[in-house]
Amino acid sequence: MKLLALMAFIIIANPFLSINPEKGDEKKYMREWWNIDAFFNCGKNFSVTASFEYERETPAANLFLTIFDHDSNKVYDLGAYEESIDKLIVEKNVVRYEDCWIKIGNVYEAYFERKGVELYIKLEAMAPMQKIAAGIASNLPFGFGYYNYTFISKCMASGWIKIDGSKSNFTGIGYYEHVYGNWSYNKPMRFFSGNVLKDYMALYKWWRENMSIDFKNFTIWTNNPFGYDWSWGFFDNGYTLFFGNIPFWIKNVPMGIIYLYDGKKYHEFKLISYEYMEGKYYNGSFFPTKFRIKAIDGGGNTLVLNFEMKYKPHIYEDRLSSHYWKNLILYECPGTIYGWLNGSKSIALNGKGEIEIERQNSIFDYALLSISLKFPYPFGIELYFLSYLLKLSLSMQLYLAPPSFNFSFSKIG
Numbered sequence: 001m002k003l004l005a006l007m008a009f010i011i012i013a014n015p016f017l018s019i020n021p022e023k024g025d026e027k028k029y030m031r032e033w034w035n036i037d038a039f040f041n042c043g044k045n046f047s048v049t050a051s052f053e054y055e056r057e058t059p060a061a062n063l064f065l066t067i068f069d070h071d072s073n074k075v076y077d078l079g080a081y082e083e084s085i086d087k088l089i090v091e092k093n094v095v096r097y098e099d100c101w102i103k104i105g106n107v108y109e110a111y112f113e114r115k116g117v118e119l120y121i122k123l124e125a126m127a128p129m130q131k132i133a134a135g136i137a138s139n140l141p142f143g144f145g146y147y148n149y150t151f152i153s154k155c156m157a158s159g160w161i162k163i164d165g166s167k168s169n170f171t172g173i174g175y176y177e178h179v180y181g182n183w184s185y186n187k188p189m190r191f192f193s194g195n196v197l198k199d200y201m202a203l204y205k206w207w208r209e210n211m212s213i214d215f216k217n218f219t220i221w222t223n224n225p226f227g228y229d230w231s232w233g234f235f236d237n238g239y240t241l242f243f244g245n246i247p248f249w250i251k252n253v254p255m256g257i258i259y260l261y262d263g264k265k266y267h268e269f270k271l272i273s274y275e276y277m278e279g280k281y282y283n284g285s286f287f288p289t290k291f292r293i294k295a296i297d298g299g300g301n302t303l304v305l306n307f308e309m310k311y312k313p314h315i316y317e318d319r320l321s322s323h324y325w326k327n328l329i330l331y332e333c334p335g336t337i338y339g340w341l342n343g344s345k346s347i348a349l350n351g352k353g354e355i356e357i358e359r360q361n362s363i364f365d366y367a368l369l370s371i372s373l374k375f376p377y378p379f380g381i382e383l384y385f386l387s388y389l390l391k392l393s394l395s396m397q398l399y400l401a402p403p404s405f406n407f408s409f410s411k412i413g
Contacts, residue, residue, distance in 0.1 A: 040172025143188025233353025
């Protein structure tokens with residue numbers, strides 16, 4: 001965290017952009033969205049992820065609406081993207097996009113009618129609202145902007161769906177979130193507020209506590225803090241999960257947080273390591289489709305979880321108006337989440353969830369360089385380089401004890 005550089009920007013940065021909505025317009029921020037997710041059964045197994053979103057940067061309105069048919073491994077992309085911002089109507093407790101709406105209150109209700117599919121869903125909270133990094137920082141910084149992120153990880157879901165000419169009632173489990181703030185994907189350093197520095201410092205203090213970084217295995221890559229790894233999940237024992245990780249240019253610096261709800265309260269875990277085990281390349285980016293995390297809480301309890309996408313994904317891509325930043329890609333898919341919680345006793349966790357990976361990709365595409373030091377025996381160094389832009393990977397192993405040398409390369413993509 002380059003605090004001196006950030007301090008310098010206090011002196012030279014422009015004041016924060018003033019947002020002045022028109023009278024009667026409830027669009028108060030540069031960017032805001034209301035999101036629901038749910039898994040349900042109506043004779044077939046479905047899941048849905050949906051968001052009502054506006055952003056003043058372009059400006060534009062987006063309706064993200066994807067339904068996954070698990071039994072047929074079919075994806076219904078019912079969204080509308082980069083539409084006129086005026087199409088999204090934000091009132092006090094209702095957000096509307098054409099014939100679709102979401103009502104916000106003690107109970108969350110949403111209705112969608114798109115491309116011959118209708119969906120009505122009601123979410124009743126079974127857990128309290130949780131603010132990410134509450135007690136750590138006032139806001140979450142993004143570049144020199146900020147955002148607030150609140151969620152409910154466990155809701156009882158009910159409603160009906162009309163799809164492929166058939167209407168069925170359903171019950172299931174759901175999730176709700178609300179995110180709002182002033183930040184930019186095109187120009188992340190565009191905005192600045194003096195409070196952003198305080199939030200960076202607070203998060204850095206929280207992050208460095210109990211961190212143990214192994215620099216014997218060192219990796220730099222093009223994954224950056226403008227993307228994320230995210231998941232909401234639920235387990236057979238009734239626990240629910242929120243997971244969020246912000247990649248950094250140095251992989252050895254994990255910056256993730258996990259909230260595990262046990263039916264009584266949220267337990268906050270700090271990500272200490274993560275490993276991408278399998279993945280897919282798409283349009284300049286690498287998307288992990290199977291990964292493992294390890295996290296600890298303040299009481300020394302350890303959480304180990306595996307995330308694995310299991311179905312056909314939905315992919316959304318936004319071309320960015322920047323000379324350096326190329327695109328923003330969202331890669332989402334339902335899957336399985338399994339692992340264990342080790343504390344005073346070991347608890348097995350087996351469940352399902354929505355898994356989302358977002359990457360902001362530059363003109364250089366995805367690349368990484370990994371260096372591994374081996375000692376005391378064998379004694380040597382291993383190097384691995386990969387470039388999606390060059391469509392190749394290189395591998396080298398140099399050992400002094402016992403002496404050996406290996407070099408290889410291969411094409412990718």
